[in-house]
Amino acid sequence: MTEKEGGRESLAGGLPAAGFPGPHFPTVYADGVTSVSPGAQVVKIYLSRLDSNFVVTSGSTTQPFLQLIMPTSGYLQMAMFFNKVIEGLLANKFISQEQYDEAKKNAGISNP
Numbered sequence: 001m002t003e004k005e006g007g008r009e010s011l012a013g014g015l016p017a018a019g020f021p022g023p024h025f026p027t028v029y030a031d032g033v034t035s036v037s038p039g040a041q042v043v044k045i046y047l048s049r050l051d052s053n054f055v056v057t058s059g060s061t062t063q064p065f066l067q068l069i070m071p072t073s074g075y076l077q078m079a080m081f082f083n084k085v086i087e088g089l090l091a092n093k094f095i096s097q098e099q100y101d102e103a104k105k106n107a108g109i110s111n112p
Contacts, residue, residue: 034064043075044068 016022030047037044045068050060070078089095104111 028066030066032062034062038075039072041072042069043072045070045075 028047029049031049032047033045034048035046037046046064047066047068048062048064051063052060086095086100090097090100101111
């Protein structure tokens with residue numbers, strides 16, 4: 001049940017803390033990236049998910065479901081931000097060095 005509190009919509013648990021998204025903030029789940037189309041002005045990123053067959057006649061299929069378009073400069077900043085996040089994931093042992101090395105190998109990135 002929702003009600004209005006001071007011009008903001010409240011859920012049973014109350015309003016989200018200041019600086020946090022509200023209950024209607026769009027959320028997307030993706031299993032991966034199907035494709036990236038880089039350009040001088042914009043970069044297009046196609047997110048995908050694994051969808052199963054409803055009648056179970058075959059396995060899951062990778063389905064693109066969202067196209068994200070960013071200015072090339074924004075994409076570069078995002079990539080650097082993600083590199084920093086990966087450093088934190090490794091430092092906090094949320095991912096192992098082996099997982100990191102395997103992901104680099106799968107992406108065609110060789111160690112210098």
